[in-house]
Amino acid sequence: MIFLSAGIEKLTGYPASAFTGEDAMSYASLIHPDDRAKVSDDTNAAIRERRPFQLSYRITTAAGKLRWAWEQGAAVFDEQGNVEALEGFIADITVLRRADLLALEQASLLDKARDAIFVMDMSSRITYWNKGAERLYGWDAREAEGQRMSDLLCDDHAAYSEAYKTALDEGEWVGELHQHRRDGSPLHADTRWTVVPADPASGIPQKILVMSTDISERKSNEARIHRLAYFDALTDLPNRASLLDHLRRALLGSARSRKVGALMFLDLDNFKTLNDTHGHAAGDMLLQAVARRLEHSVREADMVARLGGDEFVILVQPDEESIETAAHHAETVAAKVVAAMRAPFQLADFMYSVSTSIGVTMISGALDTVESALKQADTAMYQAKAAGRNTFRFFDPDMQAKWTARSELESGLRRALRNHEFMLNYQPQLDGDSRVIGAEALLRWRLPNGEILYPTEFIKQAEETSLIVDIGRWVLGTACLELASWQRNPATRHLSLSVNVSARQFVEPDFVAMTQEILAATGVDPHGLKFELTETLVVTDFAHTVETMETLRRLGITFSLDDFGTGYSSLAYLRKLPLDQLKIDYSFMRDVLTDRNDASIVRSIIALGGSLGLQVIAEGVETQGQREWLSQAGCFVYQGYLYERALSGEHFARYAATLH
Template identity: 90%
Template sequence: MHSSDHQVSTNLRSRDASTLSLDLLLSNLPGVVYRCQNDDHWTMVFLSAGIEKLTGYPVSVFTGEHAMSYASLIHPDDRAQVYADTEAAVRERRPFQLSYRITTAAGKLRWTWEQGAAVHDEHGNVIALEGFIADITLLRRADQLVLEQASLLDKARDAIFVIDMASRITYWNAGARRLYGWEAHEAVGKRMQELLCDDHAAYSEAWLHAVTEGEWAGELQQHRRDGTLIQADTRWTLVPADPASGVVQKILVISTDISERKHNEARIHRLAYFDALTELPNRASLLDHLRRALIGSARSHKFGALMFLDLDNFKTLNDTHGHAAGDMLLQAVARRLEHSVRETDLVARLGGDEFVILVQPEEDTLDAAAYQAETVAAKVVSTMRAPFQLADFAYSVSTSIGVTMISGAVDTVESALKQADTAMYQAKAAGRNTFRFFDPEMQAKWTARSELESGLRRALRNHEFILNYQPQLDGDSRVIGAEALLRWRLPNGDVLYPTEFIKAAEETNLIVDIGRWVLGTACVELAKWQGNPVTRHLSLSVNVSARQFVEPDFVAMTQEILAATGVDPHFLKFELTETLVVTDFTHTVATMETLRRLGITFSLDDFGTGYSSLAYLRKLPLDQLKIDYSFMRDVLTDRNDASIVRSIIALGGSLGLQVIAEGVETQGQREWLSQEGCFVYQGFLYERALSGEHFAAYASCLH
C-alpha cells in the first residue's frame, strides 16, 4: 500500500472512531442533544438517542418527510411562553434557558429543562438552533414538595425555627414572625439567646439537655421585638447530621405561646388562694401554710405562733358609713398588718374583719418564740391605734388579738386555730385593744360560751325568752311606768338574767334578733295597757343595744312594730347607753331625731358610768337621765358616789331632763334622793320585776 493510501485509511479509521466515541457519549447523556431549524415547528435536523427515553418516541419520528413537530409535545399552557422566551433570546443574540412541560407518548406530563442558542452563518443569519434538553420531573417534584412543606410550616400557629450548633438561627417560619415580631431576614443569622432569651441560665440548661439527650421540653420566658415578655412552651429536637446530603447537625425548636394560659392559671390560683378585697392570702391559703409550718416544725423542733385578730366595733363603720368605707378600712388594715410583721411571716384574711398572722416556727425554745410573738402582737396593737384616713374622714379602730404558740409535735391546724380564736375572745374580755396568749383554762370558758350561743339560738326558736316589768314610781308613790326587763327561762325551769347572756348575744350579733323580739313583745304589752283606762297613762322603757340601734333597718323595723301593735308611741321610751352615743354621735343623733318625730322619747341609761361629756349631752334629744344602781348602792356611805349622784341630778335639772334613779332599795336612799331633787324611782324598795299580768294588777292597786 502506498503511503498516501495508508494515510487516508488512517484518517478514515480515526474519523470513524471519533464518531463512535461521540455517539457513545451522546447516548449516555441524561438528556437530549438536538439541532433544529429556527421555524415554528422546530423541525429537527439532529436528535440524540435520549429523545426516546424523554418522550417515548424514537428519533425517527422527529426526522424525515412526515416528521412529528417537537413543539407539538409542549403543553399548550406553556407553549406561548416558550416561543416568546426563545425568540427574545435569538433576537438579543444570547443563550436561552427554558423550563416547560411536555406530553409523552404514554400521555404523561414531564417537566423539562432546556438550554440552547442560535447558530449564525458568516453573515449573521440564524441557520439553526442547538441545545440540550433534560428531564427535571423528579427535581420539580422535590422542589414542589419543599415548597409545600415550607408553606405548611408557615401556616403552623406555632413558632418553628432552626438553630445551628453555634446557636444561630438558620430557619424562621411565619409563626415565629407572628409570635416574636421579627421578619425572617432579621432573625436568620442571629443567636437565639441574644434575640429571645433573657434567662441565659435556663437557655444553657435547655441547650445542654437537647444536645446530650437528643430532646428537651419545658417552659422558657422569652421577649418579643417590642420588649414584652411571653411564656413559651418549647420543645427542642436535635436533628443529626447527614454527611451524604451535606446536612449538618442542627436543633429544631417549636414554641407555643402559653402566656394567656399562665395568666389564667395565675388568676385562678389567686382567686383560690387570695382575698379579692385585701389581696392577702385567704383562708385556704392560710390553712395550707399553717399545715406546712406544722410539718416543718415537727421535723425541726422549732416553735412559732398563730395570732387571731378581730377589729373592735367594725360593724359600726359598715352600718353608719356604708360597706365602701368598710372595704377601704379593711384594705388599709391589711397594708398596716403587712408592715408590722417580718417578711417570713404570713398575714391572711379569714373573712369579714378577721385576720390571722402566722409567725413561722423559727425559734429553738418556746420562750424565745413567745417573746417574738409578743413583739409582733404589741407592734400590731400600737400600729392600729393611729386613725385611718378613709376618703373624706378619719376613723379610729382598735384590734383584739389572740395568740397561741404552735409546735408541730403537739398541735394540729384545727387546734391552733381554735386556741388562737379562744385567746382573741380573752383579749376582748380584757377590754379590747390588746392581746392575750391562750390559756388552757380559757378553753373551758370558750366551750361554755359556744354552748351559750347555741342555747340563745334555741331560745329564739322555742320562745324561751320572757319579759318582766319593773315599776317606776313618782314622789307620791304612784306608778308612772315600767322598764321591760328580759329573762331567759331554760327548758329545766331555771331563769337566767341578762348579765348572764346579753354579752354573748352582743358578740354573736344575736342581740339584733333578740332586740326585735323584745321590742315587739313590749309593744304588745303596752297596747294592752293603753286599752285599760287604769293603765293607759303608763309609759314603758325598752333597752336598745348599740348593735341593734345602728342597724340600717332599725327605724323601719320600729315603725313596722308600732303599726302592727297599734300603740301610741308617745308612751314608748328607748333606753340608750353612753357607749352607743360616743361610738358614732352623728348617726345616733340622726336616728334619735327620726324616732322622736314618731313620738318616742329617750332615756340615757347608766349615766355616769361611761364617757359622759356635756358637749354630747346637750346636743342629744333626751328626755331623761338614769342614775345607775352602782352609784345608789353606797350613796349614803360613800361621799364620792353621793357627789356624783348630786351632780347628775343638778345636771338633769339644768338641762330640763327628768332624772330617775334605779336600784333604790331602802327608804333612806329614797329620802336622800328626794331631798336632792330626784323624784322618780325604780328598785326593790317598791317592787321587783313582774310578769305582765302581775304588773297590771300592781299598777291598778297604786293608781
Template identity: 70%
Template structure:
C-alpha cells in the same frame, strides 16, 4: 501503519456504530438532531423517544411525520421557541423545561438541553431530552413544604448536634430578630438561651427520649427575654442523602399568655390597694408552712395586726386618706420582717405577718415574733404623711406560735385573732401573745353570740313584768324585763347576755322584738277596764334609740298592735343623753307629741347635767338599785337618794325607786318624798299571765 494509528477498518467502524446505537437505546432520554426550519424536521432521534412520548422514532423521521414541536403544551410552546431562538442568536446552548402531550393524552414535564454544532452553520440543532416529571414533582413538594415552614407563625429551627443552626425560618426571624443568614452557623445555646442549665436539661432529655417539650426563656436580638412553649425532636441521620443527625426546634411565643396568667394570678392572690398578698395567698402559704413544720418539727409564728381607730380617719377625712394610710402602713410593715417572712392584708385595716417555721422550739419562735411585733408597734409610732396632712396611728398586735405537728390553719388563725383582741383590751398600741384562758373566754363569747342569734330565730326570748306600786301599794304599772329561756328550760337574766347583745349589734333586732312584744301586751291590758290604766316601762338601748328609723319603726308597731302610746314609757340611760344630746332631745320631742313618756333610768350613776335635765321632755327619774342597797347604813347613799328625790320634785318630775327590798327602805323613801316603788319587797318579775292576775288582785 498499525491498526491503531491507521484509518479504521470497516469491521471496526461497524462495531463502533453498534456500540453507539446500543448506548443511545439505553439512555434514559432522547438524543436528537433536527433542522432549524419551520417544522424542526428531525434528521435523527433515538429510540428513547417512544418511551418518552409513546410515538416510535419512525413517526418523527417520516415525511410527513410527527412534528415534535406540536407535542409541546400550547401554554409552553411560545416560551420554548423564544428560548431556542435567543440561544441560537447568542451562539450558546439552551436549557428548557416544558410540558408535552403524549400519544395516550397524558402530560409530562421534560427537560431539554441543546445547541447548534459549529459544523452545522446554524442550520442544525443537536440536543438531549429526558422525562423531568418525577424530579419536578419532588422539587415542587420540597418547595411547597419549605414554603409551609417559611409561612409558619412559629419559629422553626434545625440545629446540629453541636448546637450550630442550619435552618431558620421566617417565624424565627420575626420572633427573635435575626435574619436566617445571620443565624445560620451560630450556636443555638449561645444565640438564644438565657438559662443554659435549662438548655442542657432539654438537650439531654431529647437525646435520651427522642423528644422534649416545655417552656424556655429565650433572648431576642434586642436583649428582651421572651417566654416560649418549645418542642425539640431528634431527627435521625439520612444515610442516602448524607444528612447528619439534627434536632428540630419549634417554638411558640407565649410571653403575652404568661403575662396575662401573671396578671390573673396577681389579681387572685394579691391585694389591689397595697399590693400585699391577700387572704387566699396567706391561707395557702400558712398551709404550706404548717406542712413543712410538721416534716421538719420547726416552729414559727403568726401575727394579727389591726390599726387602732382606723374608722375615725375614714369617717373624718374620707376613704382616699384611708387608702393612703393603708398603703403606707403596708410598706412599713414589709420593712419589719425578714425576706423569707410574709406580710398580707386580709381586708380593711387588718394585716397579718407570717414568721416562717425555722426555730427549733416555740420559745425561739416567740422570741423572733416578739422582735418583729415590737418593730411593728414602733414603726407605727412615727406620723404618716398623707398628702398635706400628718396622721398618727397605733396598732394592736396579736401573736401566736405554731408547729405543724399540733396546730392547724384554723386554730392558728383563731389564736392570733384572739391575741389581737387581747392587745386591744390591754389599751391598744401594744402586742400580746395568745393566752389559752383568754382564748377560752373568746370561744365562750362566740358561742354566746351564736346562741343569741339562735334564740332570736327560734323565739327563745320572753318578757317578764315587774310591778310598780304607789304609796297605797296599788299596782300602777310595770317594767318589761327581758329573759332568755334556754331549750333546757333554764332562764337567763340580762346581766348574763346584755353586753354580748350590745357588742354584737344584735341589740337592735332584740330591741325591736322587745318593743313589739311589750306593746302587744300593753294593748291587751288596755282592752280590760281593771288594767286599762296601767303604764308599761320599756328599756331602750342607746344604739337602738339613735337608729335613723327608730321613730318610724315605733309608729309601725303602734299601728300593728293597736296600742295607745300614752301608756308607754321609754326608759333611757344617762349615757345616751350625755353622748348625743341634740339628736336625743329631737327624737324625744317627736315621740312626746305621740303621747309617749320618758324615764331617766339608773339616775345618779352617770354624769347628767342639770341643764340637760331641764331641757329634756322627761317625766320620771329612776333611782338606781345600787343606791337603795345600803341606803339605811351608808350616809352617802342616803344623801344621794334624798338629793335625787328633791331634784325631781324641784323639776316637777315623778321619782321611782327600784330595788326596794325591805319595809325600812320603803319607809325611808316615803319619808324623803318618793312614793312609787319597784322591787322584791312587793314582787319579782312575773310572766304576762301571772302579772295580769297580780295586778287585778292588788289594783
C-alpha cells in the same frame, strides 16, 4: 434530528427512529405549547453568545402524559463560525420537579400557619424561619437565619438550656418559655421542640424543629383571674382564700420539718369611728395605708393578708427550731407592728391616729390545724382588746376555753331567737303612795332544760355581735304587745312600760322606722312607752342621739337615763337631752344607809333631777329604811324587791290592778 440514543424512547415513548429519516417527527412538537417560545428564545440566545444552554420544559409523551425534561447542550460551529449542529443530552426530571413543587407547597403552607415555626441546627443557629415567626417575633427570615435562638429570643437562658438538654435526651420537649420580640416587648410562648434525626443518604444533618404559640394574653388573663381570686382588691394584699392556702402549706411543711412559726390576728381599734365621722372613703384610705405599714414590718418571707373589714393576719413562716425562739421572734414582730401603727396616718387633708390589738399564737404542723390556729389567734386578739387595746397578747388556753364558751353562747342565742326561748318579766315601779305606775321590762332566757338565764349572763355577748339588734327588736315588739293589752284594761291603762335599748340597737339606721313599724303593728299608744338609755350611748355620738330622741319623742315616747351616776354624768350633755327621768343605779342604793359617799351621790342625783325638772326613780330598793331615806331626800318613785320581783305579764297585770 441527526442522532438520538435509545434512551429517548424511555423519556418520550417514541423510538429513536421516529425522529430520523424522511418521515421523521419533530422533537420540538413534543414540547408543551406554553414552553416552546421560551425554549426557542433561550437556545437562540445561547447560540448567539456562543455559550452552552440549560433548559427545563414539559413534553407530551406518546401515552399523552406530561413529563419534565432537562436539556443541556451547545452549538457545534464550523471553521467559518457557522452552526453545524446542536448536541447535548436530555434527562427526565419529573420526579425532582414534583419534589420541588411539593417542597414549595409545603413551605407555602408553613408560611400560612399562624404559629411560629422555625428550624435550628445543633448549635442553636436558625436555618428556617416561617412567616408566622416573622409575625410573632418581628424579625424577617433574612435577619433571623444564622442567628442563635438563645441569643435572639430567650430571656431565661437556664430554662432554654434545660429545654435543649431534655429535647436531646428524650427527642422532644414541650413547655413554656419567656421570650421577647424584636421591639423588646415580653412574650410568653407555648413551645414544642422536636429533634429531626439526620439522613446520611441525603446528607441532611440532625436538626430541631420548633413550633411556638403566643399565649401571652392567656397568661395575662390567668394572672388577672388568680389576682381576683387570691388578692384583696382594696389593699392589694393576699385575701382570706390565699391566707388559708399558705397557712395550710406552712403547717404541712412544719409537720415535716418540726419547725415552729406564728400566726397573728390584727384588728384596728375603733375603726368604725373613722367610717362614721369621715366616711368610708377615708376608711378605705386608712386600710390601704395600714397594709403598706404592715408589709414593711415583717420579713419578705412572711405574709400579710387582709381577711375583710379592718381585720388583718400576719403569717410568720415556721423557720425556728424551738417554740421559745419562734415566740421571741413573733414578739419582736408584734411589738414592731404596734409601734408602727402609733404614728398618725395622713388621710387626704387630715391626720388620723389609730391603734391595733394583736393576737398571737404559735403554730406547729404537729399540733395545729388551719382552723385551730385561726381560732387561737382570734381568741388572743380579744384578750389584747380586753387588756386595753393598742397591745398584743399570746394565746392563753384559758382564753380558748372562754372563747369556746362564748361561741357556744352565741350559737345558743341564735337558737333562742329561732325557738322562742326568750321571755319578758315586768318589775313594778311604784310612787310614794305605793301605787303601781309602771314597770320595767326585763329579759329572761329559758333554756331547753328549764334553767333561767338573766341578762348579765348573755347580753354582753349579744352586744358584741349583731344579735343584740335582733333580740332588741323582739323585746320591743313583745313589750309593746304587753303594753297594748294593759291599755285595753281600765285597771292598767294608766301604766307606763320602760324598755332598755342597747347602744348598738339605738344607732342602727333603721331604728326609728323599726320602732314605728312595731307601734303600728301592735296598736300601742306610744305615750305609755319609755326607752331607757345608758350614758355610754349618749356620749358616743351625742348629736345623732339627740336627733333620734327628738324624732321618737314626737311620736310620744319618753326617755329615762339608766344607771345614772355610774358613767360620765356630765351636766354639759344632760341639760341638752330630751329626757324625762333619771334612774339611780342600784349600786348606790345598796349602801346608801351606811356609806356617806353613796348617800351624797344619791342626794346630788335627786337634787339634779329636781333642778332639771326630771322625775327621779331609784332601783334596787330592798328595805323600808332605804325607801324612807329616799322619800326624805325627795325621791318618790321606787323599784325593787321591797315591793316585788319581776313578774310574768299575767301576774304583773293582776298585781298592778290591786295597787292602782
